[in-house]
Amino acid sequence: QVQLVESGGGLVQAGGSLRLSCAASGRTFSTYTMGWFRQAPGKEREIVAAIGWIGGSTYYADSVKGRFTISRDNAKNTLYLRMGSLKPEDTAVYYCAAKPGNIVVVTEAYNNWGQGTQVTVSS
16 A cells, blocks of 8 residues: 655646646555546546556556656655646646556556645636
8 A cells, every 4th residue: 555645736827837746655656556637527537647667658648648747756755747738628636546567547446546636727
């Protein structure tokens, strides 16, 4: 198990940038695949991006490709999501999550979740 705490959310204008962080506790962080998910009001939670446990493999949802970058620092037990060219439709609660093994894009495969951080993009 790993405990996760997100930070870095806030209010930003369209076209702006934010960087989300996810601090993980536990000495096994480096062995987990990590993902960022988001959930907008009235919508299902969806995957945004994921990164493998050694950081060499990544996945991005089509809606964020070229605008968001996922990265991790295993020495600091921290996951990041750099978000650029933000759009109003990116408004959501953003969650980080962890799972053992390889990257999958199925939300239910992730069994460790943070509490979420709100990102609001104004037009």
